[in-house]
Amino acid sequence: MIIEVKVPTPGESISEVEISSWLVSDGALVRKNQDLAEIESDKATLSLTAPESGRIELLASEGDTVKVNSVVCKIDTSVEVPDEENAEEADDESVAGVDKQEEKTEEIKPEPSDKDKTTDSDVKITPLARSKMEAEGLNLNDVLAGLKKLTTKEIDEVIELKSGGGILESSRGEVSRDVERKRMTQLRKQLSKRLVQVKNETAMLTTFNEVDMSALMDLRKNHQGAFVEKYGFKIGLISFFLKASAYALKKHPMVNSMIDEEEIVTPNYVDISVAVQSPKGLMVPVIRNVDSLSLAQIESALKELADKARTGKVSLEEMTGGTFTLTNGGVFGSMLSTPLINPPQSAIIGMHNIVERPVAVNGKVEIRPMMYVALSYDHRIIDGKDSVGFLVDVKKMIENPVSMLLGGKSAEETLLGL
Numbered sequence: 001m002i003i004e005v006k007v008p009t010p011g012e013s014i015s016e017v018e019i020s021s022w023l024v025s026d027g028a029l030v031r032k033n034q035d036l037a038e039i040e041s042d043k044a045t046l047s048l049t050a051p052e053s054g055r056i057e058l059l060a061s062e063g064d065t066v067k068v069n070s071v072v073c074k075i076d077t078s079v080e081v082p083d084e085e086n087a088e089e090a091d092d093e094s095v096a097g098v099d100k101q102e103e104k105t106e107e108i109k110p111e112p113s114d115k116d117k118t119t120d121s122d123v124k125i126t127p128l129a130r131s132k133m134e135a136e137g138l139n140l141n142d143v144l145a146g147l148k149k150l151t152t153k154e155i156d157e158v159i160e161l162k163s164g165g166g167i168l169e170s171s172r173g174e175v176s177r178d179v180e181r182k183r184m185t186q187l188r189k190q191l192s193k194r195l196v197q198v199k200n201e202t203a204m205l206t207t208f209n210e211v212d213m214s215a216l217m218d219l220r221k222n223h224q225g226a227f228v229e230k231y232g233f234k235i236g237l238i239s240f241f242l243k244a245s246a247y248a249l250k251k252h253p254m255v256n257s258m259i260d261e262e263e264i265v266t267p268n269y270v271d272i273s274v275a276v277q278s279p280k281g282l283m284v285p286v287i288r289n290v291d292s293l294s295l296a297q298i299e300s301a302l303k304e305l306a307d308k309a310r311t312g313k314v315s316l317e318e319m320t321g322g323t324f325t326l327t328n329g330g331v332f333g334s335m336l337s338t339p340l341i342n343p344p345q346s347a348i349i350g351m352h353n354i355v356e357r358p359v360a361v362n363g364k365v366e367i368r369p370m371m372y373v374a375l376s377y378d379h380r381i382i383d384g385k386d387s388v389g390f391l392v393d394v395k396k397m398i399e400n401p402v403s404m405l406l407g408g409k410s411a412e413e414t415l416l417g418l
Helices: 084-108 127-136 140-145 152-164 186-201 214-231 237-251 295-310 384-399 401-406 411-416
Strands: 002-006 016-022 035-040 045-049 054-058 065-067 071-076 204-212 258-260 263-265 272-274 276-278 281-283 324-328 347-351 354-361 364-378
Touching: 035 071, 204 384, 214 237, 214 295, 214 364, 214 384, 214 401, 237 272, 237 295, 237 324, 237 347, 237 384, 237 401, 272 295, 276 295, 347 384, 364 384, 384 401, 401 411
Parallel strands: 272 324, 324 347
Antiparallel strands: 002 071, 016 035, 016 065, 035 045, 054 071, 204 364, 258 263, 276 281, 347 364, 354 364
16 A cells, blocks of 8 residues: 655645655655654754655655645555564674675685786875885785775866876865855745844844843852752753743833734733754744743753754744743853844843953952843834833842742832832
């Protein structure tokens, strides 16, 4: 029986996808639920799996753009596929057979004739290489016999030698002027469009502040061991910024808002997108209801989504619906930047590198670990009061992490009911 394997629907707004890579070769035996290919849309990377076991026939090539629900391969289920244990035994026997054949071939391999042997006068040898050959007792044919394969580079050099009619000189010091061309992925194309859209369709402005990271770094240092012992993973800086941002968004709801045609939409929940660098490009999976999660829950969700993004396993649902975005250029050494808004959201916070700098503390100069933070926002709906106030509130909570226990308020404000 022949089964047609069709491209699944990644989402309502997506009509075509790109075959990013085939994970099996044409004519290979595949098992049920085995990953066959990676399919890339303009929003996420999905896996194409085998509905049944059998022999596969590929109908599309890597890099092809295909319509959703189109047939990209077929599986002949009448071909019996051995279970994994039998397949491993067969592979072992096959490998053993190859080894025996190679041994047999090696035994009857004839010695090269004088005509086939290469002499030292045929190949240019550097003095250092010649002395090393003599020290190891090797001749030229021993060295050439040890070369396992020829690449196109060597073939091109020989062709150039024959066409030039001269001696092929050492390539030491030569500068490569090759140009590599690689087709843009669907994800990269969509990212490009969105970045241009932000610049053209929003009144983007960025405000900055600096944060003293001393208290937060001391907190992590003093309690990291106990945290790992209880939860099995470390607590990172991003989780604190996510929690602080969630509380600040509750105090400044316009920063959590977005424009929908002629209306301003303000969600009463906080879903924060986190920018993650993946092999396919920048991805922004979403952590839901950040304001109601504990730091351990935030860190766990962050770790899970980051792993999925890096391996291309993040789903379309996990990539959509954020109300605000956090990006951390500090992991790459960035001191300061103006992050671009992630539409249709209206604001994004950017973390940066932590650098020890002299600062004034209670009238004295001290060396403190400092971080610049940036908030880019759409000035059409977010005023300076809200944008600056939001960033100041995040700064206060990071500099006094315990205040997050009280929803970002100080103990005095909570006591007075302010």
